[in-house]
Every structure is written in structure tokens, then in C-alpha cells.
Amino acid sequence: MKNSPNDKSFFMGRVTASVAHELQNVLAIIRETAGLMQDFMMMGDACQDFENRLSTGLASIKNQVSRGVGLTQGLNRFAHTADHLHCPIDIRDILDRLVLLTERMARNKGFSLSLAPGASHTINHDPVAFQTLCFLCLEALEQTLPSGQALVITPESPGKGARIGFACPGLPMDSAPLIRTWPNWNDLAEACCQYGVELSLTDTCPGICLGFP
Amino acid sequence: MSSNTITVLLVDDEDEFTSTLGERLEIRGYTAVTASDGEAGIQCIINRDIDIAVLDLMMPGMNGLETLKQIKNIKPTLPVILLTGHGSTKEGMEGMRLGALDYLMKPLDINELIKRITQAVQHK
Secondary structure, eight states: OOOOTTOHHHHHHHHHHHHHHHHHHHHHHHHHHHHHHHHHHHHGGGSTTHHHHHHHHHHHHHHHHHHHHHHHHHHHHHHHGGGOSSEEEEHHHHHHHHHHHHHHHHHHTTEEEEEOOOOOOEEEEOHHHHHHHHHHHHHHHHHHSOSSEEEEEEEEOOSSSEEEEEEOTTSOGGGGGGGGGOTTHHHHHHHHHHTTOEEEEOSSSSEEEEEEO | OOGGGOEEEEEOSOHHHHHHHHHHHHHTTOEEEEESSHHHHHHHHHHSOOSEEEEESOOSSSOHHHHHHHHHHHOTTSOEEEEEOSSSSHHHHHHHHTTOSEEEESSOOHHHHHHHHHHHHHHO
16 A cells, blocks of 8 residues: 555655665765776876876765765754654745755756745744645646746745745746646645645746645 | 777766766777766767667656657667666666666666676677
8 A cells, every 4th residue: 555645754755765866876976986086097197187187086076975965964854853743843944955855856857946035934833744745735836837947935924824835937827727637636735734734826826835824 | 899889878967977987988998978868868879879878767857767768669779778776676677677678776886887788789
């Protein structure tokens, strides 16, 4: 029996698997770069411009290590969001991390993913449920709207609670009805209901808005 | 067929990976051609004399399995080796069912890749 897409453990697994895959890419580049540097050393005098090539290889390894460290730190903090069922959530911090960890999944579906600038604020909610619902909104857009778009997450603080918009500003509004055709739309609506979150479509460009209490 | 007459197409959206692996293959006498996505890989197969393709399974746009299907439509005899960063072998097995010769896990061992390339081109 397969888990429902709105299940929190299913979401944690999806994100973890994707990041693990990206880390394999980081390691693959480090391995090939180290191997190439070894090849240059074996070539001896036949290797032209040895010092420059060595220096380029070292810089590449350093970059990949930074990329890997960013991913593992993000993954570690993501894993610890499951420590509490209900706690204060720094909206900007948690969304920033969600973008870092799911950016590749979005790119694979032909979307770029970013978080709109703005001030941070805190709400009290279930952090894993918060991320699961945000992730489902991103999936709904990536699977129903034409690809090649910029997908922007916009958090707003309407006094109490938070409104999080997920939208493709580059698309005309006539694409908006496609979103409700997403096969898991009813699951998303049900999960929102379960966590007391208001679900609606955005009205300025095709997208979804979540209203957290 | 000696290594210096074999042209290997490397398709992966991780450009640094394909360029470095390509350079290592060239040091070993192969000709390496690189592409960043499935569509560009298909164009290389149409326009260049490719002996073997090495495809990453997870790519933006057309993924590895979709690219494999198109390659098999265009050039059914072209040997294809799949690369996977997944811990499981499920997608690699699915690729072999669709006509891939073999699959390797990332990070890969270049000697293992060369062994598979040699075997594949000999059987061609």
C-alpha cells in the first residue's frame, strides 16, 4: 500500500531522497575532479599548464564541498523540524530551507523556484504539516501549469497568522483553472482542512494561497 | 575498435561532471561529446557519429528514461549506459527493460565505465 501524497512521512521521504540524490552528484563531481588531478600528475611533463589545471580542480572541489555542506546542513535542520508537533515557526527561515531542498525537484520539472524578499515573522503551527502543505502546493503548480516558468513563494503577514502565496507571475490568468485539475487537489484540500489552513487560488496570477491561523 | 576511435556521448545536467569525466576519457584516448539535457543529447546522436551514450536518469525536461526511449526510436542499435544517483536499482532495471545495456551508480568508477564501454562497443 502506497502512502497518500499528503502524508507527512511521505513528504519527508520525498525531500530526503531528492537531497540524497543531489549529494550523489556532488560526490560524483568531487570524485571525477580528484581523478582528473591524479591523471594530470600521472601524465608528468606531458600535462601542459599543470599548475593552473590543478588550481582549477581544487577550486571546483572546494565549490562542491560548499554545495554539499549547504545541503547537509539544510537536511539536518529539515529533519529536526519533526522534533515538535506544534511550535513557533520562523516563516522565512523554513521557506528558505524548503526552496534550497526542493529547488532541484522543481528544476527537473522545468520550473525555477525562489522566495520573494520580505521581513520574517513567526507563527505557531505543526512545522512538518506546514512544509507538507507548501510542498503539495508547489507540486500542484509544477504538475498542472506549463513548464519553463519562474515559481515564486510569497509569504505575507496579515496581522495574525500567515498567508503564503505560490504563483507563476509569468503566466496569464487563463492558466489558473488548470490548477484544480491536479489529481491530488482533493487530498490537498482535505489536508488543509485537517490542519485548519485556508486554501484558495491567487487572484493576480495563476497560483495557490495558503492561509495559516 | 581502439579507444581513440570510440566517441562517447555524456548526457547530464551537471555540466561540471560531464566536462571532467569527458576530459578523463579523452586522456584515455576516447572522444567525448557532452550534452546538458535529453534534447541536446538527441541532437548529438542525430548530428554526430556517436558510438555509445551515457545518460543520467534524473535530468530537467526530458528525463533519462524518456531520452532512452527516443534514442531507441532513432538509433535502436546504439548502446546506452544509464547513470543513477538513486540508492535503489529500480530505475536502472526499468532502463534495461527499455533497451539500455547497463546502469552504473553515481559516483562512478571510471575503470568500471571504461570496461562497460569496451564490452558494449565490441558487441555492437
